Amino acid sequence: MLKDLVAKNRSYRRFFEDEKISSDQIKEWIDLARLGASGRNAQTIKYKIVLSDKMRDNVFQQLAWAGYLQDWAGPEKGERPTAYVVMINDEGLGKNYFSDDGIAVQNLLLGAVESGYGGCIIHAFKKKELSELLKIEEGFSIIQVVALGKPKEKVVIEEMKDGDIKYWRDEKGVHHVPKRSIDEIILEEL
């Protein structure tokens, strides 16, 4: 059922780094992203897949991890993502991609979770350095980076208290994510 998949699709930031993901597997997930709706049907979003050890290491250096965990600089060696999918806007096809970025990444991540993997969407990266590293050409722009792997951590959702949005990690390493209640987010029925 979709609900189970959605519940299991948490933002994972630590992985069994030696559990590799094949290029074909990632392409299946990107194919799900491809099949998502697109504003004006422009389909401006394109992808670079990063799988090699060297490039994964280089990409990793340009990313920032889990802003609210101030004591944690990101996953250690051995727990880093096994792959990255970099989502790039082809501005020649359209500068405005409406909500395509989220639709695509959600299909991709739900696909990963269904296959026993998981990931995390990263918006905090050194844009100039990462663009140079990935040889992003003029007219293209990085939207977000999706880190992927076999999750090595437990992530739980809990009720938000006093509007505190900060996720936190307990002494057992479990990652807790406060969520607003359904009553808080539904403003009105008309």
Added chain:
Amino acid sequence: MLKDLVAKNRSYRRFFEDEKISSDQIKEWIDLARLGASGRNAQTIKYKIVLSDKMRDNVFQQLAWAGYLQDWAGPEKGERPTAYVVMINDEGLGKNYFSDDGIAVQNLLLGAVESGYGGCIIHAFKKKELSELLKIEEGFSIIQVVALGKPKEKVVIEEMKDGDIKYWRDEKGVHHVPKRSIDEIILEEL
């Protein structure tokens, strides 16, 4: 399987208007949206549900339908959406909602499809008029409107030719949507 659900989740614009959707059913789909990832975990997106005949009619008047179908002004009476979910950004919680809008709407629509319904994301609406109609308060802003119902049309995906992104409807009323190939959207493997 997710792939079947993703394939079935097309943009539907004509519905069996007398097949009603309950408020509880829509809340289940919004709950899926609620469980999606959120940038900085800010969860700025809120919802208004439109179900009553009068408000549905009023909302309908503010929407534009299927830009590429120039001979079609939108669904006729009897084929209009049974419900709308209006996604609204609570700017006091954050002006930037990253890709949350797409993540949330994709969860919502996949939920609808799994339950035998379907919908269409609409970005083309008269913002001022719709905001007044829905009494959108200062500090809140409509992101997109999701039209929902029991689909009364067939939508098929086809290979894009010569970069022509325009969807079209054939003489049998089947809606055809050209999609870029996986080879076109994957720029590189590194």
